[in-house]
Every structure is written in C-alpha cells, then in structure tokens.
Amino acid sequence: MSTASAHAHVAHAEHHELGFVRTYIFSTDHKMIARQFLFMGLIMMVLGGLLALVVRWQLAWPETAVPGLGGILKETGGILEPSTYNMAFTMHATIMIFFVIMPILAGSFGNFCIPLMIGARDMAFPFLNMLSFWVTASAGVIMLSGFFVEGGHAAAGWTSYAPLSAVPSYTGVNWGQNIWCISLFTMGIGSMMGSINYITTIINMRAPGMRLFRMPLVIWSLFITAILLLLALPVLTSGVAMLLFDRTLGTNWFKPAGGGEPLLWQHLFWYFGHPEVYILILPAMGIASEILPVFCRKPIFGYHAMAFSMIGIAFLSWIVYGHHMFVSGMNPALGMAFTVTTMIIAVPSAIKTFNWLGTMWGARMQYTVPMLNTLAFVSMFVIGGLSGIFMASTPVDIYIQDTYFIVAHIHYVVFGGSIFGAFAAIYYWFPKMFGRMTNVALGHLHFWPTFVFFNLTFFPMHIIGVGGQMRRIYNPMQYEFLQHQQWWNVFITYSALLLGLSQVPFVINFFWSLFAGKKAPMNPWNANTLEWTAPSPPPHLNWGPTLPTVYRGPYEYSSPESKEDFLPQTTPPVGAGGARRH
C-alpha cells in the first residue's frame, strides 16, 4: 500500500515493539488510523475531482472528445455518451460525499483529534476502530470495482431515486447499481463502528478536569456528528439493502408495478440525507471554531452559544428533510411543515456565523495558511447558507428545485464549507500528525487560486440555475431556452479546470512536507488545547506516564492571567488548588 510506505517516514516509537503490519496496516493506534483515513480520502478526492472535470467538459463542449478519455472510452473515441455522463456525475457525488469528505473530516480528524484533545491514550475500542477503517476501505474498493463491470457503474444520481434505480432496464445498469448498494451498505457498517467508538470515548475517557464545557468545539462537533452518524446512517444502510433486494430478489419496496411506493425511497434517503449534510458540515464548523481563536489570539466568542447551536442543528436536522421533496408528489401540506422547520434551522447557522465574526472583532489575526482556509470556510459558508433560504421558501423552490441553483448551493456548503474546512484542518494539524511543518509558500500558492477559481466555478452556477438550467442534463444546447447562457457553461468549465490545476501545489506540498518539511516543534501555533502538549508526532499512547490534567477552557488566548498570549488548558491556576472555576 502506498499509504504504508508514506507512513514509513513518520514512523514512531512503537516501531520496534510491533511489526510492520501491526504498525502501518492493521494498526489499532488512533493516529495511524487517522492517517489511513486521510490518505484514503485524498486518493479518492483525485478520482472524484477528475470525474467532475469530465462532467464539466461535456457541459461546456457537448459531445466532443474529452482529452485523456480516448484510451478508456475506445468505442466513442473519448466522447461521453449520455449513460457514461450519468455515471460520471453519479460517481462524482457518491465518491466525494462518502469516500472523501466523510473519511477526511469524520474519519481522519475524528480519530486524530478526539483522543488527543480530550486527553485519552486511544479510542475506547481500538480494535473496533481498526475494523471501522478496514470496513470503510473495503467499501471504497467495492465502489471502485463498479467501474469495471459490464453496463458501467451506477447512473441514477447519488440520490438513486427509485424506480429508476430499482429496475435495471430503466438505466441499462445492472451490476453497477448493485455494487453501489453493496458498497454503501458496507460503508454504513464501518461508519457505525466508528460512531459508537467516538461517542463512547468522548463520554468516558476525558482527562481529569476535562468537563464537557471545557471540551474544544471541534470535539463537540465530532461528538454531535457521531450521534448523527449513529442514528442516520442505518436508515440509508437499510434503504440500500431494500433497494438491492428490489433489484435482485424481486421484492417490491419501491416498484409501483408490484405495489411498492417510489416515495418511500425518498423518505428513507432524505431522512438519512439531510442529517448527512450536517455530518459533512458540522466537523468543518468545529474545525473553524478551533482554528479561528488560535489565529485571532482571542477566546471564541460565545462558546456556549456555539455548542448549543450545534446541538440545535443536530436536533432540527431530523425534521427538515422534507425540503428535498417539496415537488416530489409528497402531500403539499407536509411541505408547509417542512418550510417552517427549514426556516428555523437557518437560525443556529446564523448564530454560528455571527459568533465567528464576534471572534474576529478586536482580534490580532495571523494570516497563516490554516487561518486563510478557515476564513474562506466562514465566508463561503455564509453564501451557501444564504442561498439555502431561497429553497426553504416553498414557492421559490418550485422554480429552483432541480436546477443549477441547487448545485451551486450544495457546492458552496460542501466544497466551500467542508473542503475548505478539511484543508484548514490538514494545514493546522499536519505538524502534529506527521511531525513536520508544511511549506508556507506552497500553501499560499494552493489557497489563493483555489479560493478564486472555486468562486469563479460555482458562483455562476447560481446564475445559470436562475436561468433555468436543470441538473443532470447531458447537453444544455438541446434546449432553446438555455442556449443564450451556454457561454457561462464554458466559463465555468475553464474555471473548474483551473480549480483542478490549483490542487497541484497542495499535492506537492503534502508529499514534500511529509518527507522533507521542517521538523515541527511541540506547539508550533502556540495553541491551548491538549494535543499540543504531546510530542509531534505523538508516540503510541500519546503522553508519557501521566495524562494531562485540565484546569481551564480551551480558548484562553490573550488572557490577563498570562504574560504570553496563550494559556494552555494544562496550566494550573495561579495559587494552585484554589480557583478551579473558569
């Protein structure tokens, strides 16, 4: 495995105690599992990104040969057929959501941060943790295998609406869709193992003094994400099992011909799918709330409001899912109820945004690469949040449902939000994870073009969406009312290609820093939280013989108690023993 060889360099203390396989492959060390999840996510991101570019090429220059695909699509000489195009966008979304963002944010940073930031030596169930990674990785391999079966991979969209997905003849895809179901079923099991582990660890294994409301907000976000994962993913897992049975065993859950109900799939899918959106964004919110105070040198504004708004989002995320189904044929009276809840869920998001702004007020901001990515997260999330209000209003949603406006919205939330959050986290924790600093110049060379081309790619999608361009169409030029705005599609594709190119400095930086980066000190950012009291990278079991003791909250920056502008959570109060309150 390439991941294993890459890890050889950052190998650590336990190297001589455990063999190669137990250290790098079947490791139970949460930090190694975190690295494995990270590598898995980044490798899959390359594939997911390339698929997106293929989709973009087709939309800008329909039915022309896609450069580089001539060797793969031999029969057409590299020209995408409609069924191949459907497969490309289906797999782009499936891979990005399930095998990039979830493994990186929840999988990698969940594993890395939770024990280190609450002061535990490892996860509550290290073996289950290892199993969780390998089950998820198997799901990834199963998903990839779908590209090689006859009839191609799943092509019914990442939402796989039945009965299109339930009857092979409707798409012409047979095993591809089955493999899609099997892979997501497997992934669901892996994720359940992980979430049980996260919840148990956070509840039971906090260091002395680490009260719930002294936990860093990223831990709060991961805790809430784990609860959502535990309760939401099984719904998808059962849903895909039912879909697979419809396809292979002749059941009729979703097929009206046999008395089934197509809308049942949508209810199951979105009952999972809406919490899923928050599974993708909550960890990024946590990461932003973590990094912002460090580089503002200022306590987070409204710590409790931040924690409670995340709890609020988690509760509300169960009762808003119907807004995906306003025009689905669901009872319109239900649509009204979902409007109300959807409008309400915008409030905690607004609270978070204002608190981030509050944190920036009167700060002393250091524009490091992780900070730039965090600021990008905050600003892009604002746009993604505001565009969501259009959809919450049911009458407006009638028009923009299934248009590029929706595509723009999800990419502002999921790329502008989650991916910038992931980049911020990678740059921020890289020194702790791999023991080396990343290159600052390359970091800027990655961030600035990414930020610019991200906006040039996705903002115009709002415009063509308002113009009426539908999602998932193969060729906009087939429609007279879309022809006048085709130049936007060309513009977007150029931007997307440059956005893809902008990731090259990141790859170079990542691997160069992994092997040749400057050795990281224990606390390069002068941060307060517990992970910075362990060596970089932390050894097996994280700390020496004694675990850290926590005396204060995580964001005591520029506190009058200290001459320096930071005050680690482990610093005992002056005149020890007395004031425990903070």
Place this chain on the structure above:
Amino acid sequence: MLDWWLPENVSTYGQEIDWLFHLIYYITGVTFVLVFVTMLAFIVMYRDRPGRRAKYTHGNTTLEIVWTVVPALILVILTILSVPAWSRIKMTMPETDFVVQVTAKQFNWQVTYPGADGKFGTADDKMLLDEMHVPVNKVVRVILKSQDVIHSFFVPQFRMKQDAVPGHEIRQWFEATKPGKYEWPCAELCGFGHSGMRGWIYVHTADEYGKWAAENLTAEAAPAAAPAEQPKSAAAEPKKEEKAKK
C-alpha cells in the same frame, strides 16, 4: 444581477414566485454585503500588528440575543409570506373545465385530451406526443402520471414544476397569461435519455385555440394509435389513495 437571468414569467402564480424570489434576493443580498463588509473590515483592522493585544472577551449575551432574534424574525416573516403562496399554487385547485392528462414515460410527455365527451379513457380521447395546446388566460388542470420512472414536469416560464410519480395521479394547474410557444423539459433524472426529454406548450389566444381544437381534437382527425397506452396506465395504478388532493 442574479435576477436578470430569470426567464420571462407568463403564468398567474409565477408573479408571486418571482416576488418572493426578489424579496429573498434582496434580504440575502443585504445580509451578504453587511457580513462581508464587516468581515473585510475586521480582517484589515484587526490584523496582527506589534504591540497590540487581542481583546479578552468570551462573548456578549445581549449580542447573542440580538443575532438570534433578528434572523429568526426575518425567517418567520419569510415563512408567513411563503405559506399562502404555496397553498394557492399547490394545495388549492381553481375550478376549470379544461383538463388534460399528462403521462410521462422514458423519454416523452404523452398528452391526452378527453375529447368531445369530456371523459378520459373513452374512445374519443386524443393523444399528442411532446406537445400541449392550451388557451391563454384559462386555468388548465393537469393530471400528471408516469408510466415508468419519476419525471418532473417543468415549464420555466410558468414557474411550474411537479414530479410525475409512477403509481400516483397528481393534480396540478397553471394559467398562462401570454400566447406563445414554451419549452417543457423534464427536470428529474429519468435515465440516459433524460437530457433532451422535452416538449412544447403552445399557448393560443381563445380564437386560435378554438381553431386548433376543431382541427385536431375532433373525432375525424384522431390518430388511431391513441388508446394503446390506456390499459397499461390503468394497470399501473395501485390501490393507494392519491397523494396530492385539493
């Protein structure tokens, strides 16, 4: 600038939708500008400069209340404004004697007119493929069905969209306000031929429509192939109650 791109609206309820769209557009636009100006100002004002220490503050309860209540109020107002429009468009069915049945299938719209007897499923039904003719300023009721997968009835200029779900019979309506020829795409992924699945809706003046109907909907002009679809769609209709009622 976003709203310049809206296609011309030619339906009665489209105006309500566009009004709400603009309202939300201005509210979010102002919010966006305020947040970004504040953020940029902070980024410049509070950059790291030597000799200055960051403010040591953990928050402010008054501010928290303000920025919880103000967005909540705006959203309540938006909800109050959205709900009646939604109710008029999707939950009420204006009286009309003009009913057409649209059956979606991979990858066409089949439009059925009831013929002279005003009933569907009889011998004088008239079927058209991918085209619908309606008079202007007349409420048109559409009985929407699907034969195979989910499709979505979308007419951008009418601001109308409704999924056609197999096994369901969904009632919708629209009233066009301007004669013309309007594109009628499918908006829900329905298979490899999804892109390019579209029809045309011709909105005629009352006179023109009368002429068209006389030429095309009378018994003599009926194409023989029409009734083939009927038994199938009847079989695909399960015992479930319809979901979208008035």
